[in-house]
Amino acid sequence: MNKLVSIIIPTYNRAYLIGETLESIIAQNYKNWECIIVDDGSTDNTAVLIAEYIKKDSRFQYHQRPVDRIKGANVCRNYGFELSKGKYVKWFDSDDIMHPDFLEKQVEVLDNNNNNNNLDFCASFSNTFSGSIDNIVAYNNPEVIICDRNTIENYIIGKIIFLTPSPLWNSSFLKEKKLFDESLINAHETDFNFRRLIEGGRFYYLTDIHFLVRRGHQSIDLNSINDPKSIKSMFVYYEKVYQYLCQFSVYLSNEQRLRLKKYIIYKQLMIFYSLRLLLKRKNSRFIFYTLLKNVKKSNFSGLNILRLLLGITTVYLFKKGYALLFIKQFRTI
Numbered sequence: 598m599n600k601l602v603s604i605i606i607p608t609y610n611r612a613y614l615i616g617e618t619l620e621s622i623i624a625q626n627y628k629n630w631e632c633i634i635v636d637d638g639s640t641d642n643t644a645v646l647i648a649e650y651i652k653k654d655s656r657f658q659y660h661q662r663p664v665d666r667i668k669g670a671n672v673c674r675n676y677g678f679e680l681s682k683g684k685y686v687k688w689f690d691s692d693d694i695m696h697p698d699f700l701e702k703q704v705e706v707l708d709n710n711n712n713n714n715n716l717d718f719c720a721s722f723s724n725t726f727s728g729s730i731d732n733i734v735a736y737n738n739p740e741v742i743i744c745d746r747n748t749i750e751n752y753i754i755g756k757i758i759f760l761t762p763s764p765l766w767n768s769s770f771l772k773e774k775k776l777f778d779e780s781l782i783n784a785h786e787t788d789f790n791f792r793r794l795i796e797g798g799r800f801y802y803l804t805d806i807h808f809l810v811r812r813g814h815q816s817i818d819l820n821s822i823n824d825p826k827s828i829k830s831m832f833v834y835y836e837k838v839y840q841y842l843c844q845f846s847v848y849l850s851n852e853q854r855l856r857l858k859k860y861i862i863y864k865q866l867m868i869f870y871s872l873r874l875l876l877k878r879k880n881s882r883f884i885f886y887t888l889l890k891n892v893k894k895s896n897f898s899g900l901n902i903l904r905l906l907l908g909i910t911t912v913y914l915f916k917k918g919y920a921l922l923f924i925k926q927f928r929t930i
Contacts, residue, residue: 599629600708602700602765603683607673608691609637612646614811615691619650619657622689627700632657633680634691635673671777671785678768678776686766693723693762694730694809703765706801717770717798720763722806727813734812742802749794749848753838753857761786762808770798783827784834791834795841795848825875832868832884835861839891855896862891866909866922873912885913 604622608615615634622632634647634657647659660680666672674688685707689695703719720742725735742757751757774796777789839861842854849857869888873881892905908921 599627600684600704601682602627602630602685602687602704603677603681603768604630604632605674605677605681605686605688606632606634606691607637607670607677608634608639608643609670610639610641610643611691612639612641612643615643616646616650618689618691618693618695621695621697623654624697625695625700626697627704630656630700631681631683633660633677634658635660635662635677635680637662637668637670637673667779669779669782671779671781674777675779678771681768683768686768686771687762687764689762690810692811694726694811696807696809699807700765702803702805702807706803707765707767715799716767716801717793718764718766718800719803720759720765720800721803721808723760723763723808723810724806725810725812727811730809733809737806739804739806741804744799744801746848749846750853750857752791752794754860759786759790760810761789762810764790764800781830781833782824783830785830788834788837791838795846825872825880828868828872828875829884832865832872832887835864835868836887839865843894858895859897862888862895862905865891866905869909870912870919870922873916878913881913885909 606615606618619632622630636643636647636659638661644659647657651657651659658680660676662668662673662676666676677688678686685704687700687703699721703721706719707716722737722739724733724737726732727734748757770793775792777785781788839858842849842858842861846854865884865888869881869884872884888909889906892902892909895902897905904921908918911918911921
């Protein structure tokens with residue numbers, strides 16, 4: 598018997614777009630699914646639109662984010678998982694489009710126990726469109742991506758990515774885990790997937806395009822991408838990675854950890870500089886002290902540590918000193 602797939606969609610004022618997404622779900626070759634739509638407090642006619650879909654297809658569900666939980670797409674994603682009943686789980690966005698064989702292909706991989714024992718999720722590539730699905734504005738070049746001893750390093754430096762709609766998850770792997778960090782308004786999927794990988798998550802990556810990502814309009818997650826809180830979320834994610842690198846890990850050699858710590862500090866320095874230009878000194882204090890601590894504990898040379906400490910302090914006090922932070926050899930690993 599086909600296993601139930603739970604599709605979880607957070608939405609906010611997407612009545613003008615979500616219909617196209619839901620039609621792509623109805624068109625799936627794989628039919629045993631439930632679609633849990635969690636509304637983050639829409640003020641348009643989202644509720645009326647979804648009610649019409651539920652009348653036509655009882656596999657759709659509509660829920661409001663509980664009033665006692667903070668606003669945000671991550672809360673809706675977590676709440677949707679609490680409501681889900683599927684053997685497999687897919688978080689999807691309310692403006693993206695599934696190819697008809699998306700679920701079918703991923704379920705087939707996860708069900709194929711003979712060749713893929715102990716898989717925790719199956720991922721897939723996407724293309725990006727704007728307006729019409731015929732207007733592809735960014736193409737992916739699918740390549741073979743494998744789960745091996747270098748996966749975590751490759752993920753940290755961006756050689757491997759998993760967009761939120763990409764994976765189909767085995768729900769048993771997610772049980773009792775902290776899912777999406779509800780305090781983040783950016784880097785949420787990066788943070789979520791990083792934690793799944795360091796927990797030992799094993800995956801298979803399909804080398805085909807199976808969904809489309811929409812661009813060119815306001816996004817539920819990215820409408821404040823240039824807001825200081827959004828930028829700070831990136832710093833928080835990198836700090837989580839840095840703290841992980843400071844610990845012993847069976848997945849990373851000592852050489853990898855040292856190399857990645859330099860890379861993460863470089864990323865944090867660039868974020869700190871951007872934030873200090875936007876924020877008052879007192880609002881940058883946490884990041885300032887965190888960076889000082891990380892640099893002091895780093896494996897940089899004594900001269901470079903002094904240069905960085907001077908640069909960080911100068912930026913913090915005067916919003917100047919970028920050249921002191923920009924040490925070229927720290928940019929790449």
